[in-house]
Amino acid sequence: MTVLNELTLVEARDALDRGEVSSAELTEAYISAGEASRPLNAYITETFERAREMAAAADARRARGEGGILEGLPVAIKDLFCTEGVLTTAASHILDGFVPPYESTVTANLWREGAVMLGKTNLDEFAMGSSNETSYYGPVESPWQRPGDNRPLVPGGSSGGSAALVAARAAPAAIGTDTGGSIRQPAAFSGIVGLKPTYGRCSRWGVVAFASSLDQPGPLTRDVRDAALMLRAMAGHDEKDSTSAPVPVPNFEDNIEAGVKGLKVGIPREYVLDGMPPEIDTLWRQGIAWLEAAGAETREISLKHTKYALPTYYIVAPAEASSNLARYDGVRFGLRAESGDLGEMYERTRGQGFGAEVRRRVLIGTYVLSAGYYDAYYIKAQKLRTLIAGDFKSAFAEVDVILTPTAPSAAFAAGEKSDDPIGMYLNDVFTVPSSLTGLPAMSVPAGLSAEGLPLGLQLIAKPFDEITMLRAAFALEAAAGFDVRPGFVAAA
Amino acid sequence: MALDEATVRRIAHLARIEVPDGELEALGGELSNILDWVEQLAEIDTDGIAPMASVVEIVLPQRADEITDGGYPEKVLQNAPGGAKGFFAVPKVVE
Numbered sequence: 001m002t003v004l005n006e007l008t009l010v011e012a013r014d015a016l017d018r019g020e021v022s023s024a025e026l027t028e029a030y031i032s033a034g035e036a037s038r039p040l041n042a043y044i045t046e047t048f049e050r051a052r053e054m055a056a057a058a059d060a061r062r063a064r065g066e067g068g069i070l071e072g073l074p075v076a077i078k079d080l081f082c083t084e085g086v087l088t089t090a091a092s093h094i095l096d097g098f099v100p101p102y103e104s105t106v107t108a109n110l111w112r113e114g115a116v117m118l119g120k121t122n123l124d125e126f127a128m129g130s131s132n133e134t135s136y137y138g139p140v141e142s143p144w145q146r147p148g149d150n151r152p153l154v155p156g157g158s159s160g161g162s163a164a165l166v167a168a169r170a171a172p173a174a175i176g177t178d179t180g181g182s183i184r185q186p187a188a189f190s191g192i193v194g195l196k197p198t199y200g201r202c203s204r205w206g207v208v209a210f211a212s213s214l215d216q217p218g219p220l221t222r223d224v225r226d227a228a229l230m231l232r233a234m235a236g237h238d239e240k241d242s243t244s245a246p247v248p249v250p251n252f253e254d255n256i257e258a259g260v261k262g263l264k265v266g267i268p269r270e271y272v273l274d275g276m277p278p279e280i281d282t283l284w285r286q287g288i289a290w291l292e293a294a295g296a297e298t299r300e301i302s303l304k305h306t307k308y309a310l311p312t313y314y315i316v317a318p319a320e321a322s323s324n325l326a327r328y329d330g331v332r333f334g335l336r337a338e339s340g341d342l343g344e345m346y347e348r349t350r351g352q353g354f355g356a357e358v359r360r361r362v363l364i365g366t367y368v369l370s371a372g373y374y375d376a377y378y379i380k381a382q383k384l385r386t387l388i389a390g391d392f393k394s395a396f397a398e399v400d401v402i403l404t405p406t407a408p409s410a411a412f413a414a415g416e417k418s419d420d421p422i423g424m425y426l427n428d429v430f431t432v433p434s435s436l437t438g439l440p441a442m443s444v445p446a447g448l449s450a451e452g453l454p455l456g457l458q459l460i461a462k463p464f465d466e467i468t469m470l471r472a473a474f475a476l477e478a479a480a481g482f483d484v485r486p487g488f489v490a491a492a
Numbered sequence: 493m494a495l496d497e498a499t500v501r502r503i504a505h506l507a508r509i510e511v512p513d514g515e516l517e518a519l520g521g522e523l524s525n526i527l528d529w530v531e532q533l534a535e536i537d538t539d540g541i542a543p544m545a546s547v548v549e550i551v552l553p554q555r556a557d558e559i560t561d562g563g564y565p566e567k568v569l570q571n572a573p574g575g576a577k578g579f580f581a582v583p584k585v586v587e
């Protein structure tokens with residue numbers, strides 16, 4: 001008998017198409033799996049009753065021969081997407097009780113295509129973190145453990161709840177957002193696929209803003225084909241987001257199996273880090289060998305400003321965050337700390353409402369934008385960004401995609417890096433450059449660390465060329481044949 | 493560069509975030525570490541380089557300046573912590 005929560009998203013779709021299973025049955029299996037996964041703390045809000053209603057409606061549409069490309073398929077939503085009538089927290093105390101009166105464009109697109117909402121997933125506060133430990137609602141625990149060691153591991157972040165649920169088979173797919181690696185790094189840590197589309201591919205309207213020139217929604221799934229299906233449903237031009245690209249949405253599943261014969265794959269020599277575990281380099285070499293064996297041509301390229309990407313990011317992202325988070329003032333929504341004085345009310349509300357990492361980043365952002373420092377920090381960083389973009393542009397004159405590791409290590413234990421902000425920031429060293437330049441990039445699970453934990457390889461492609469990226473990712477996935485399961489898998 | 497307590501207090505005030513006095517010194521240390529680390533950008537000569545203004549090569553769209561939305565004050569106000577009588581309410585600012 002088919003265990004429903006073991007099906008991939010596409011397998012579940014096909015089973016629904018053939019009438020072998022109903023959305024109600026599939027959704028019930030994922031509700032049970034979600035309940036069994038509660039020790040992971042992956043949901044901030046479960047919406048299981050709504051899921052049952054949406055599943056019944058999807059079954060009715062299917063019975064009438066109607067329905068979209070995700071009709072009846074359950075998905076989990078990072079709690080950074082505004083959902084009408086459902087608590088939306090950004091994992092921050094300052095958004096206490098916020099129930100949006102509107103729906104984000106990306107989630108509206110999912111519902112238009114018939115998807116069923118399982119719930120709102122946990123994340124780092126305002127998506128600021130790489131371990132899901134900065135959430136006001138507590139950390140998320142990874143379903144993975146080091147063999148023979150029962151210390152909880154982090155699922156990565158900031159889309160940690162989404163990654164943990166997909167890895168634990170408690171959601172067939174989830175959506176997240178990626179500002180500097182927040183989809184790709186947790187996907188790598190959790191042994192799943194995570195895709196950050198080209199900036200502008202998915203609308204940011206209704207997504208709680210962190211850094212507006214970097215934020216981009218994308219899917220987390222168990223395999224590459226599922227990511228293609230999710231992206232097709234999520235993407236599309238949106239007049240409500242002025243940076244949303246007016247480009248057509250292809251069927252990303254088309255040609256996914258076409259192979260990589262003749263594809264030119266760039267290997268950037270600067271993607272190494274002092275003290276990086278040798279297994280990361282070994283896996284990268286293995287990835288190169290896999291793609292070559294499949295017919296791709298690999299060649300070394302230089303992205304010479306790579307080492308400056310992370311410090312550039314840690315000026316640009318906090319600067320944008322300090323502006324975006326100015327709206328949390330205790331007046332229009334969320335938490336208000338009482339005071340008889342308006343200025344004091346603002347300061348108390350924000351003092352009490354923001355956690356330590358958010359406070360740190362807002363203060364850094366305020367400092368680098370303040371009079372006398374703006375040119376030295378912010379303009380300097382935006383100039384570096386131009387240079388980093390130039391590196392990629394030159395490289396993509398020669399190659400079709402770029403292959404790198406996703407993260408410089410496997411998952412670490414909870415608490416292991418929480419006292420070391422810069423050490424934590426280094427998690428994003430390989431994901432930030434493509435974020436700064438708006439390029440599509442994705443992580444594919446490719447192997448295990450010496451400790452038995454998943455490691456991912458990253459593919460980066462030209463703007464709006466997710467089709468080629470997915471084709472390469474599919475070949476990489478087939479060669480890697482990653483089929484290791486986490487220690488915890490939810491029983492439905 | 494080390495940020496002293498007065499500077500941290502000034503930045504915190506600019507950001508409208510109350511920071512207890514007892515946390516100023518430690519916070520100054522954390523912020524200084526981050527600023528020292530980003531200082532490495534000074535190694536690169538960026539004279540004559542244009543700062544990035546847009547991450548993808550698209551022209552921002554324009555539209556007619558018309559009212560296209562609104563007319564539901566109760567929805568706008570539904571999340572306000574101190575809302576009253578169709579307005580956002582704040583502590584008194586004029587005597």
